[in-house]
Amino acid sequence: ETGVTQTPRHLVMGMTNKKSLKCEQHLGHNAMYWYKQSAKKPLELMFVYNFKEQTENNSVPSRFSPECPNSSHLFLHLHTLQPEDSALYLCASSQSAGQPNEKLFFGSGTQLSVL
């Protein structure tokens, strides 16, 4: 295991539902990330937290709302999603953010399907 745990592994939700994705890292890292991975597309960075402070919001729609209560936990709150939001959502952590040689450790992801 990579030391980054994501739950749930799979999620099916309707467009009017509200759900949350959870990520926990056991590596003592200070930075945590949300990425979106769609088929045949590059990983898309969504949010970055460094020492619990959000340092990057990559023009993500407001129907995605991140929360980082401490350096070990990261949430992604979802509401009124669209079918095109169906994708694999990956959480990652690194020692700190903003370093040019940062090495990311990824969780296994949550496969999200929006009906």
Next chain:
Amino acid sequence: QKEVEQDPGPLSVPEGAIVSLNCTYSNSAFQYFMWYRQYSRKGPELLMYTYSSGNKEDGRFTAQVDKSSKYISLFIRDSQPSDSATYLCAMGNQGGKLIFGQGTELSVKP
């Protein structure tokens, strides 16, 4: 033009073959080059990390960077079925944001 271009494949080779995976990039500010491997239903894991032009070897894997041509490669010698995965190139600069390629799906047939 995309910052990073990677042939999505799929690429299918027989066991024991030499595999070459490639990425091209347009941003000359990139200084750090990485290869991640992603097995089915798993997240990416860092496989190789290089800085500056040249080669870096780790067992059956060799990462090559040619900054003058803005081209990086990952070579896998004596490929095994366990190497079947999607390989993602990634690049970073002083700003710290990693840019990923779209990944190449590799299948090694026994």
